[in-house]
Amino acid sequence: MPKDHGIGASPKRREDVRFLSGTGNYTDDINANGQAYVHFLRSDVAHARIKSINTDAAAAMPGVVRIFTGADFEGVGGIPCGWCVTDRHGEPMQEPAHPVLAQGKVRYVGDQIAAVVADTAEQARDAAEAIEVDLEELPAVVDMKAALAEGATKVHDDLSSNLCYDWGFVEENKDAVEQAMQDAAHVTTLELRNNRLVANPMEPRVAIGDFNRATGDSTLYTTSQNPHVIRLLMGAFVLGIPEHKLRVVAPDVGGGFGTKIFHYAEEAFCTFAAKAINRAVKWTSSRSEAFISDAHGRDHVTKIELALDADNNFTAVRTDTHANMGAYLSTFAPSVPTWLHGTLMAGNYKTPLIYVNVKAVFTNTVPVDAYRGAGRPEATYQLERVIDKAARELGVDPIALRRQNFITEFPYATPVAVEYDTGDYHGTMDALEKMVDLSGFEARRRESEARGKLRGFGVNCYIEACGIAPSNLVGQLGARAGLYESATVRVNATGGLVVMTGSHSHGQGHETSFPQVIAEMIGIDESMVEIEHGDTDKAPMGMGTYGSRSIAVGGSAMVRATEKIIAKAKKIAAHLMEAADADIELKDGTFSVAGTDKSVAWGDVTLAAYVPHNYPLEDIEPGLEETAFYDPANFTYPSGAYACEVEVDPDTGKVSIERFAAADDFGNIINPMIVDGQVHGGIGQGIGQALLENAVYDENGQLLSASYMDYAMPRADDVPFYAVDHSSQTPCTHNPLGVKGCGEAGAIGSPPAVVNAVVDALQSGGHDVTHIDMPVSPSRVWSAMQS
């Protein structure tokens, strides 16, 4: 019988009642008294010097309160970068200034030139059109390799070049890897591009700055995955507001996928302007604006080489990547192609030697930062594509080649600085093989061929490092923040609990799954537990939600705080029953004295804590509220094996996904239904990247795919029903729940399976196609078949 309660049960998501009935409270639903509206005048050219800005006519327009330009922000801090990468030569990365409003130059289509604050949004937009800007256009830097050429136009005049950093990892292995390549029996090489993506959360970004003249307090309501991080970055680095005078609230947030992690100029602007004009200021992004102002994802150009010995054992991997940073460094941008990417290049395999080189490049494009998976999809894609290509070149079965090279002993220290605590890669591959009916594939292929279609099967594995992250480790790697998580558990007098967590839910279902953990620990019903998140005035300093960290790190903090609650409650119970602390047991919400029939209910104990008439006041304080901060000892390492079956229409090149199976090892699972949903959504985005999505710039730096007319999002009929399996479980060894995290796996694990399947289909039709870049669009497939 499946459980109906506690860890492992699948209660329906309680937050869906408000999400599905239109009664959520999103940032745009919030309206401050007397608020004004801001419209940002954004650059429509990619690169130009600002010769002059004349706001006189605009300022005289109806309803205009004030117009701000870069000059108003002189002396105000710039948008900070949260991670400093050290290059191959021990030098820090080049880090350009990132002003709130453009100063001197605009550097991408979408860069903010000026901001008009007016009584209504329409008035602000009208006035923005009346601003006269004299721009001297400069050549746009778009292509990464051209950006690094001698004499290339510089995006930032005060930097020595467009190179942010040249990172080598592990630098000491460089020569050994070169030697291994020379000694190899076979080397497979693949050049590929990991396509640039726009995150497209359903809810565009919104910010409202408010200022209370009486108290001097500032409040920012914002669509963020991590309000405390915004408070710290904006308060300490941009505006100089201490935490106790600044509150950041991120209420219901309609999807983030990474792009709502970062601190954006619009947030700082609204907070700054509210104080300047002594009136709340609201900004709501349009979808068109989102395309050119939300941080983009991916955009890596890579060459990977895989060396094998005569027995097909992997002996070395070398990869060379150009990573697009866009025009400025977004909050975590430098970490994505380095520490979230290079450290994953071992994958599921015992390759002894690995060298990763990454050149991060400034271009006149929207800044690029973490997007669901962040670095790990880029690592998985290239590795699993090159393994597939190697299997084909060597004429061996792609599953067998993978199995032969699997890591089987744990803990396993990779040559790229991380230690996998646990895993069972044969176990997930076995689970996958059970789902995919490989023996029936040939018959399915013949059936497709009878209809004039080509059928292909693709498989891949993935590993990811999530549960981000041990603070001391990331500190050594350049993070300018810790990556612990916090929780305060407040028990009320009548026994209900409120958990104030630093994790933030923007669709993940924390309000349902977190109470399941507490219900299990105490033995009470989930309905007695409420989750509060998204308000810096309520929860203790926390780091928010990304990197599949909520249950692994935030959940662990909640467990630690709840353990403290239980320990104290046992003391109270011992006093009430006149027994020794050590003899008290808690089961099904009742405290009892071991070996006796004496018991008190959970509610009796919580009441005693707040009405301490009969209470050990000399030993313990009244009340029942505890806080814990949890800093993980290691990353967690979810892993899995994915398979995709496609049909290609050789006449049109159109790919349809017929079957998709995912076998994941997430360790212990709190709510299987929510985990399935996370995997489904991740695979949907992975299929989107593989087949449809593509942010394309022309040579002038204009974003060609700047609306849904040209940016193809996956829709329901683009994806199949998924087969998912989570039965292969190797619990994480270092967190109290044994959980690993599941939020990004689907997006990490699915793109290579799709492309591997397409290549397999084309090969079966006699086409010597070894690679097609994503998105594998009909046109690209057809063109590949012609050559």
Place this chain on the structure above:
Amino acid sequence: MYNFEFEKPASIADAVAALGDEDAQALGGGQTLIPTLKQRLASPSKLVSLTGISEMQGICMDDDGRVCIGGASTHAAVAEGASAYPALAALAGGIGDPAVRARGTIGGSLANNDPAACYPAAVLASGATIFTNAREIAADDYFQGMFTTALDEGEIVTEIKFPVPEAANYQKFEQPASRFAMVGVFVAKFADGVRVAVTGASEDGVFRWAEAEAALSANFSADALADMAPAADGMIADLHGTSEYRAHLVGVMTRRAVAAAS
């Protein structure tokens, strides 16, 4: 959106009068015009809605056996009501999504003449006649290149009359993002010959593919077109596909339309 006046007349005559004002513009279902206004790419002084005009609604058969469709009929109404011309009804049922079909109108689509729109292919392949408040225009004279038609300023498409072919079919290959036609081919077989109209592909908008018409008029079967495709020159090239790919798709979609029609 900029501010504008709004009128919803009940007759064609009143609509023509209202459109006489400077910078007044007709509003059909708004599925093209409203997004344009929201992006501030147009600034009409007045919008004259055509959806309240009963003479421009409805679908019927005339004495010559033509299917007559009011210019303000929605795509959903045509999908539902043009059963006398199944290929046309199917085309209407494949435009956009249910929300678009519930609002968008045939008159709006033809007035706009988007190079990737579906209706122009049906109108041109059927040799339909476009009726306006002022005159009637043969399909062969009506389409004049991307977003360009024979309509004069303020002229309203009031009705379209479609001769019903012996056999017909529309095949649409969707552009992955917009799901407009990347290439759409409408094939119509009449007693006196076959007409083939192609949308989505050409830089000149919808066009008749004469070579295929000749081959199919002689032998109405997909085999008659084996490996045939128009020249890639002049076909649209964009981030979704090259001009060679579009030319190739025209051949594929035409063969499929013939196979489905015969």
